[in-house]
Amino acid sequence: QSALTQPASVSGSPGQSITISCTGTSSDVGGYNSVSWYQQHPGKAPRLMIYDVNIRPSGVSNHFSASKSGNTASLTISGLQAEDEADYYCCSYSASSAYLFGTGTKVTVL
């Protein structure tokens, strides 16, 4: 049960768009439409941002969007804002009723 692979860091200027990738295998990301994304500010609990690949929960800004192709899922933040600076984690259902989180990506707003 290895963690899903994410880039360690991604940065962008305010107003720009950035994309975070999340790579797994056919036994997790590629095998199920159960990918979710979480935002975590320092010292805080994670917050659900996207579930079931591309669905935003109520209260999440529409400048967050997501998709999946094969074994790779992606989170896009459009119109980057200062408050988007945080750590982001993907998560996927996996075989044996387990869940795998990604390695995490630190987003920096320049």
Add this chain to the structure above:
Amino acid sequence: EVQLVESGGGLVQPGGSLRLSCAASGFTFRSFWMSWVRQAPGKGLEWVAKIKNDGSDKYYVDSVKGRFTISRDNAENSVYLQMNSLTAEDTAIYYCVKYGGTYFDYWGQGALVTVSS
């Protein structure tokens, strides 16, 4: 408003045991699976365990199987994590999380567990 409040964290020696509790409110607790997710200091998130709404099914990450036990009391709106044979690798913040079916929709603030001599 959904609230999840963990308790029971602390310092424990290697090989020791600890029981975490999570008090839930703001939703129909008996209708939902619950889970525990942990985060080692400065590290990423790791799913630990989940339990069915009626307590009849339980699943664990391989690294805690045989050592950790998740349980719940629907009358008390609480979920628990009994942790035995603790090692330094179990040092982490443990989050109580409401399971939304395929995702984790509400998180507690976490309980810090430190395993050290």
